[in-house]
Amino acid sequence: GFLARVELRPPVISWISARDTQTEFMNLLMLIAATFDKIGHEIYILQHPEIGELREGFVAGTVGSITMPHKRNPEIAEHLGTLARLIRHQVSCLAESLVHDHERDGRSWKVEWGVIAPICVMAGALLHLSTIMCAGLEVDSARMLANLEATQGHVLSEGVMMALAAHVGKQTAHDRVYAAAIAAAQAGRPLRAALLEQPEITRHLSADQIDTLLDYRRQLGMCPQLVDRVLAAAEELRRTDQAYGSVDTSVP
Numbered sequence: 001g002f003l004a005r006v007e008l009r010p011p012v013i014s015w016i017s018a019r020d021t022q023t024e025f026m027n028l029l030m031l032i033a034a035t036f037d038k039i040g041h042e043i044y045i046l047q048h049p050e051i052g053e054l055r056e057g058f059v060a061g062t063v064g065s066i067t068m069p070h071k072r073n074p075e076i077a078e079h080l081g082t083l084a085r086l087i088r089h090q091v092s093c094l095a096e097s098l099v100h101d102h103e104r105d106g107r108s109w110k111v112e113w114g115v116i117a118p119i120c121v122m123a124g125a126l127l128h129l130s131t132i133m134c135a136g137l138e139v140d141s142a143r144m145l146a147n148l149e150a151t152q153g154h155v156l157s158e159g160v161m162m163a164l165a166a167h168v169g170k171q172t173a174h175d176r177v178y179a180a181a182i183a184a185a186q187a188g189r190p191l192r193a194a195l196l197e198q199p200e201i202t203r204h205l206s207a208d209q210i211d212t213l214l215d216y217r218r219q220l221g222m223c224p225q226l227v228d229r230v231l232a233a234a235e236e237l238r239r240t241d242q243a244y245g246s247v248d249t250s251v252p
Contacts, residue, residue, distance in 0.1 A: 030088055033123055
């Protein structure tokens with residue numbers, strides 16, 4: 001039947017009696033939309049001129065603003081935000097259909113007529129735009145480094161605190177690095193200079209150790225491992241889906 005042709009599992013009970021399947025699928029689309037909206041929102045923020053770390057791909061002739069010719073707006077990211085909001089709103093309406101009188105309440109299942117198709121269309125458009133946005137993304141690594149250096153090392157205070165904690169305990173380490181960081185920030189000085197002036201800190205951490213802890217390239221934490229873990233999980237899911245697709249799903 002139809003479900004076999006599109007490689008979907010047949011329902012175990014009539015969809016008239018249980019509306020969970022429709023709502024579950026729409027909620028899945030909502031979560032997918034929210035994920036790409038989150039990515040788009042990050043690009044939207046990081047494309048601000050004062051940050052300038054990421055930019056949507058630019059096509060010559062594209063108008064960023066009808067009033068300010070210089071602007072280069074994150075148009076796709078904005079579209080993703082709009083679509084994701086509409087999808088979330090429509091899905092919340094669909095959730096109301098889960099409760100209905102007996103096994104067939106027209107007030108509930110007729111809601112599906114008005115929201116399922118639009119949700120699917122908007123989700124499809126969102127995925128298409130997300131592909132374009134991610135494929136053309138421009139990354140300004142030099143600006144990223146400049147923004148990090150503008151913090152004068154303050155953004156890396158946690159690593160210093162954790163290293164010091166191994167010697168004096170977490171709370172004491174936090175208090176000492178906090179005091180140094182606040183004093184440096186108020187004076188507009190680099191964190192490194194303030195740390196080296198604190199005997200309670202240099203007694204346990206040498207200048208070389210502090211330099212290492214304030215080296216941006218060495219402070220990636222678990223990020224590489226987490227990325228590898230997500231990619232491995234996605235690959236495993238892809239293989240599982242391919243294996244399932246080879247199974248006969250036809251309805252007897």
